[in-house]
Amino acid sequence: MADTASSSRYQLLGLYDSPFTRRVAITMTHYGIAFEHLSLSVFREMDAMRPLNPLFKVPMLTLADGEKLYESAYQLDYLDELAADRGLTPLTPRSGPLRRQVLQATALALVATEKAVAIAYEGQRPSELQWPDWRSRLRGQMRQALAMLEQQLAASGGAGGGFLVGERLTQADISTVVGIAFVRYVLPHEWPAGDYPTLEALAARLEASDAFIAVPINE
Ligand SMILES: N[C@@H](CCC(=O)N[C@@H](CS)C(=O)NCC(=O)O)C(=O)O
Incomplete structure (x- = not known):
């Protein structure tokens, strides 16, 4: 995977009272991957969320090229791969x-x-x-x-x-x-x-x- 993290902006959508969003944010912070936090509620701020994520389900991680990743487990999988490419120890080992x-x-x-x-x-x-x-x-x-x-x-x-x-x-x-x-x-x-x-x-x-x-x- 190309390591574009240092020059890119990631956006993470969701409040941190969502444990799924919080685990992705903590993982990104642990890896030193900078991101913008879009702190919107899936219940109280639906109008603001609709154009970003009409599924109203968080977390959603947007990559630098605009690709959107849903489901925290798959976001973590992506981040682990990025971390391994950077020589960091992934929080979930890649095999074994x-x-x-x-x-x-x-x-x-x-x-x-x-x-x-x-x-x-x-x-x-x-x-x-x-x-x-x-x-x-x-x-x-x-x-x-x-x-x-x-x-x-x-x-x-x-x-x-x-x-x-x-x-x-x-x-x-x-x-x-x-x-x-x-x-x-x-x-x-x-x-x-x-x-x-x-x-x-x-x-x-x-x-x-x-x-x-x-x-x-x-x-
Ligand atoms: N399996 C999903 C669960 C995500 C999830 O349930 N998020 C909640 C917030 S904690 C949500 O978006 N709820 C609004 C809804 O599902 O309508 C993940 O890990 O990403």
Whole structure:
């Protein structure tokens, strides 16, 4: 892939309270790829978003030549390839057993995150149309995924400063921590404080790092 990043302008569309948008922004910051953040809400600013992205789904990453990339996983795949071309270590290894392990831990993070987002949407329905059993199911799935991540992180030395897979930061860590941040910010009553101490320690460590600080959840 041609490395045009240094001379180009990337645009990332979406608020950072979207965990999917935030993980892409943190990844770009981690790689040192400059971008313009188009901070528009898919719900409150539809008129402004329509000409940019009539799908009203974020994140959307626009490349220097105007090509638009949808779906955060594919945006991350593009960024990892760019990073590898630049001699950086990709946050998801490009091949081998470590790639599979990082993708699987990231999949758990996405289950937790997607179920949390679904709980938030359920809460926006008129109260007479809300379905408590469905919310309970979503909550159970979210907590199951978090418990599996907690177990994996504890087993890999997370309490002592380790990461979910191997000995360095990967996309699994970033996706997990942005999911946790989303729950705490948008659904604070849904975060079972103290149940996942190793995940909480990882979140505290990463949220204090430069790449996370540069991408605040309220922007
Ligand atoms: N799998 C998608 C999920 C993106 C997603 O669900 N984004 C939400 C914001 S958190 C959104 O755009 N919601 C508005 C909608 O889907 O109508 C990705 O990773 O890019």
